Amino acid sequence: MTSMNAVRNAALAVGALIGLIGAAATPSVAQTIDKAKQAGVIRIGVMGEQAPWGSFDSSGQNIGYDVDVAKLIGEELGVKVEFVPNVVSARIPNLLTGKVDLQMAVMGMYPDRAKAVQFSKPYAGLKIILLASKKLKIEKIEDARNLRIGVPRGAAQDKAITTALGDIPNIRRFDDDSSNMQALVSGQVDAIGGNTTYKINLDKAAPGNDFEQKVVFNEQWMGICSVLGDEKTNAWLNSFVDKIVADGRLEAINKKWLNASAPEFPKTLEGVPFTVKK
Known part of the structure; x- marks a missing residue:
């Protein structure tokens, strides 16, 4: 690929992302948690082929670290979890276009991504x-x-x-x-x-x-992603992370899938807010 093509493709990608961010900020996609409770189901993005984070077992069921954490989200909300397998390049677009309600497909917390999605507190690291x-x-x-x-x-x-x-x-x-x-x-x-x-x-x-x-x-630290501006969902997710850290359920998931104790998660990350900016 020539440098001119690379620049043009990058410009197109940025333009598309800006459009998606604008769409995600509309009231129609706000309050994900409330909508999930009303529907009785929440769609959560996970990796399809990246063990131990997200993959399939011999019977075609989703398994992995992120899958187990997502199941806890469903339990806490009292709703069914619908897993949506993702490839790396589709993770943010799938959230911003409403194909998933939350994105958990090994979402590393970086400042450029924090401009497009809202991260929760970190719940995993690598x-x-x-x-x-x-x-x-x-x-x-x-x-x-x-x-x-x-x-x-x-x-x-x-x-x-x-x-x-x-x-x-x-x-x-x-x-x-x-x-x-x-x-x-x-x-x-x-x-x-x-x-x-x-x-x-x-x-x-x-x-x-x-x-x-x-x-x-x-x-790299991973957070649960929701759309920008959805303050209620973000606050619920942060309380959820605090709860599963405190009661030992996250520790058990770490030991199960990573054969290690849960790390000490950072309280802040430069350029990546854990709460919705008002």
């Missing part, structure tokens, strides 16, 4: 990393400049690697996490941007592999 074979000596991201690097298009690792190296031709973008990991296993790429749970999936896909964590870009 590290954004670069993975490659043990045979490759990569001590800093610049060491991978000449390697073929796979990333899920538009994900946090895409941004981190592009920021560090520039939009170089050997960054290969895939539509989802599973395609990104498969590219590494099959040798289409030499390294991939991922997160600390990728290794779990790589070990399942390719037992005995020699892939390892090379570079840590940043610690």
Whole structure:
């Protein structure tokens, strides 16, 4: 892709996002919690192919960390949860166009996203990393400049690697996490941007592999996303997060899916408000 095409595509994407934000701010999509209670169902976005966060079991049922937290939301509201599988690039558009009521598909809390959606307090965390074979000596991201690097298009690792190296031709973008990991296993790429749970999936896909964590870009915190301006829903979600932290249910989910205790969540994140701005 030429630099001119990249600029044009970026401009179109920004324009589309601004339009979606404007649509999401209308009264017709406000008060998600009230609408869910009236309908008896809440539609929650989760990943479809990114274990342990969101995937399917052998019977086709949604399973994962985010799925278990979403089920608790349904229990607390007294409504049925309808899970909507997402790919990375569709997460924010699906929320802003009303295809989901809440978005929980591993939504990293970053300032640019906070301009489009409202985050709750964080309920999960992971590290954004670069993975490659043990045979490759990569001590800093610049060491991978000449390697073929796979990333899920538009994900946090895409941004981190592009920021560090520039939009170089050997960054290969895939539509989802599973395609990104498969590219590494099959040798289409030499390294991939991922997160600390990728290794779990790589070990399942390719037992005995020699892939390892090379570079840590940043610690990512995840929040539950609602549309901008829906103060009641945001306040309910923050109270919900506080409750499942305090009563140990979130701790149990962490141990179940990540084999670790829940981290100490940050009280603030620069550029990412946890409450609706008045």
